[in-house]
Amino acid sequence: MSENVYIIGTDMIRFGRYPEKSVPRLGADAALAALDDAGVGLRDMQALYCGNLLQAGAMVGQRVLQEIGQTGIPVVNTANACATGATALREGWTAIRAGLYDLVLVVGVEQMGKAGLLGGGGSKGISTEGLLGSGTMPAIFAEAGMEHARKYGTTFEQFAKVSVKNHHHSTRNPKSMYQKETPLEDVMGAEMISYPNTKLMCSVNVDGAAAAVLASESKARELGLGRAVKISASILTSDPYTARDLTMPDINTCTRLAAKQAYEMAGVGPNDLDLVELHDCFATAEILHYENLGLCADGEAGKLIDERQTYYDGRIPVNVSGGLLSKGHPLGATGVANVYEVATHLRGEAGERQVAGAKVGLTHVIGLGSACAIHILERVAV
Amino acid sequence: MPKPLPIVPYLKIPDEGDPYLEGHRCLDCRAVFLGERSVCANCSARDRLEAVRLSNHGELYVYSITHRSFPGVETPYVGAIVDLEGGGTVKGNLIHIDPDPEKIPLGLPVELTYQIAPRKDAEGNEYLMYYFQPRT
Numbered sequence: 343m344s345e346n347v348y349i350i351g352t353d354m355i356r357f358g359r360y361p362e363k364s365v366p367r368l369g370a371d372a373a374l375a376a377l378d379d380a381g382v383g384l385r386d387m388q389a390l391y392c393g394n395l396l397q398a399g400a401m402v403g404q405r406v407l408q409e410i411g412q413t414g415i416p417v418v419n420t421a422n423a424c425a426t427g428a429t430a431l432r433e434g435w436t437a438i439r440a441g442l443y444d445l446v447l448v449v450g451v452e453q454m455g456k457a458g459l460l461g462g463g464g465s466k467g468i469s470t471e472g473l474l475g476s477g478t479m480p481a482i483f484a485e486a487g488m489e490h491a492r493k494y495g496t497t498f499e500q501f502a503k504v505s506v507k508n509h510h511h512s513t514r515n516p517k518s519m520y521q522k523e524t525p526l527e528d529v530m531g532a533e534m535i536s537y538p539n540t541k542l543m544c545s546v547n548v549d550g551a552a553a554a555v556l557a558s559e560s561k562a563r564e565l566g567l568g569r570a571v572k573i574s575a576s577i578l579t580s581d582p583y584t585a586r587d588l589t590m591p592d593i594n595t596c597t598r599l600a601a602k603q604a605y606e607m608a609g610v611g612p613n614d615l616d617l618v619e620l621h622d623c624f625a626t627a628e629i630l631h632y633e634n635l636g637l638c639a640d641g642e643a644g645k646l647i648d649e650r651q652t653y654y655d656g657r658i659p660v661n662v663s664g665g666l667l668s669k670g671h672p673l674g675a676t677g678v679a680n681v682y683e684v685a686t687h688l689r690g691e692a693g694e695r696q697v698a699g700a701k702v703g704l705t706h707v708i709g710l711g712s713a714c715a716i717h718i719l720e721r722v723a724v
Numbered sequence: 725m726p727k728p729l730p731i732v733p734y735l736k737i738p739d740e741g742d743p744y745l746e747g748h749r750c751l752d753c754r755a756v757f758l759g760e761r762s763v764c765a766n767c768s769a770r771d772r773l774e775a776v777r778l779s780n781h782g783e784l785y786v787y788s789i790t791h792r793s794f795p796g797v798e799t800p801y802v803g804a805i806v807d808l809e810g811g812g813t814v815k816g817n818l819i820h821i822d823p824d825p826e827k828i829p830l831g832l833p834v835e836l837t838y839q840i841a842p843r844k845d846a847e848g849n850e851y852l853m854y855y856f857q858p859r860t
Contacts, residue, residue: 458794459792459793459794467729467731467845467851468731468841468843468844468845468851469794469797469843470731470732470853471793471794471797472790472793472794472797472798472799472801472817473731473816473817473841473842473843473853474731474732474815474816474817474853474854475788475801475803475804475805475815475816475817476788476790476793476801476803478790478793478794480788480790480792481788481790481803482788484788484789484790485786485787485788485803485805488786488787488788488830489785489786491786491830492785492786492830498825533791533792534789534791534792535790535791535792536788536789536790536791536792536803537788537789537790537791537825538825541792583755583765583766585755585813586785586805586807586813588757588758588765588813589758589805589813589814589815590785590786590805590813590815
């Protein structure tokens with residue numbers, strides 16, 4: 343009988359720009375903070391799962407241990423596009439479920455510098471960028487948003503409202519890169535990157551790191567369940583075949599598949615959720631995921647944002663951290679940071695931005711290409 | 725003048741006749757893929773794919789209008805996702821249209837036009853590429 347898995351400690355560094363620090367140093371800062379939060383030490387850890395994308399070949403997890411203690415434990419480095427951190431977390435969860443370990447450390451870390459538009463990578467011959475459309479991320483997610491507009495008449499203004507909300511949320515999050523209001527006219531009037539995504543509707547390239555300590559149920563009970571958060575679902579999917587997805591990445595089908603499996607595993611439904619941290623890499627994407635995660639019926643996502651139902655005091659708060667749009671999106675750290683955010687609310691420790699009485703929350707990330715990871719977290723009834 | 729190279733492997737330049745886009749169709753599930761393959765990504769059938777010449781006509785499914793791209797890339801441009809008649813979805817620039825969302829109807833009938841690309845590779849080779857344009 344495999345045991346339930348709990349988060350017994352988690353923390354993140356404030357997302358921002360740290361050109362003077364190395365990737366392992368950023369990861370080590372988050373790791374130490376999460377260990378302290380759990381009240382355990384590195385020497386209690388039986389394995390490390392480390393998510394990092396841009397140095398995926400460079401043994402980042404081992405280099406984190408070189409910063410904080412080379413104990414000889416197994417280290418697994420994961421790379422799964424923007425699902426990298428969540429994949430590391432799930433690998434840790436899997437190992438505890440399998441009965442291999444009682445206590446593992448998960449770190450997600452990324453140093454983005456000024457990474458720019460991403461995508462559109464080179465191949466032989468000539469670059470096709472700007473000749474055969476665009477491979478930049480803002481354009482790919484613009485096209486994903488336009489598919490929603492085509493089906494349901496979703497407007498540029500509705501997409502822009504997502505960014506207004508997430509920037510507003512971030513004003514209450516001291517760990518967010520930006521903490522600044524962006525009124526609708528500012529969002530819509532910002533530099534157009536790829537219609538319908540303006541600059542303020544694109545996630546922020548930042549450096550960041552987040553970490554979590556996972557424990558088996560028996561170990562969590564031994565250490566005291568007081569502030570522990572239960573992982574009641576951990577799901578990872580890849581993109582099932584759909585007719586256009588080799589030309590136009592499909593972020594919907596893999597999310598719907600993951601959501602269905604996650605709700606089944608946790609034994610909850612979307613109406614049971616008190617908050618959601620979802621993958622708002624672009625404002626257009628958040629609209630799609632309202633429906634993909636079942637937060638509203640198909641075709642009603644525009645109405646959901648119009649009615650402010652996803653604000654922190656609405657029916658289903660989404661991205662109260664400020665999301666990728668304002669808190670920032672350090673690729674490999676993002677999936678662990680959104681677990682930190684939800685866990686912090688479930689512990690009742692989110693300060694000014696606390697979602698009152700939060701008991702159940704969901705985290706979601708998408709790595710384009712594609713990987714979708716969903717975790718459902720629950721407050722432990724003590 | 726040497727023959728231009730194709731900008732993407734699925735653009736075919738026959739010795740005789742017009743260039744065209746090539747796909748592969750699964751004989752079992754009828755899924756259509758750009759370019760060559762021997763196993764179907766939809767139904768996993770092996771060695772059941774046949775080469776098909778894709779249509780030069782299609783319908784605009786969705787688009788983006790890119791105003792900021794990589795250094796040296798001229799903007800703005802309309803990146804179109806086009807469903808071709810008879811199967812196959814292709815991405816490319818949509819030209820001869822204002823890069824203005826008010827003026828680009830979804831579902832617009834479009835056609836392919838083949839032209840020499842405005843860029844050469846480091847060795848000075850020319851490339852043949854395709855654009856979409858509103859169907860006349």
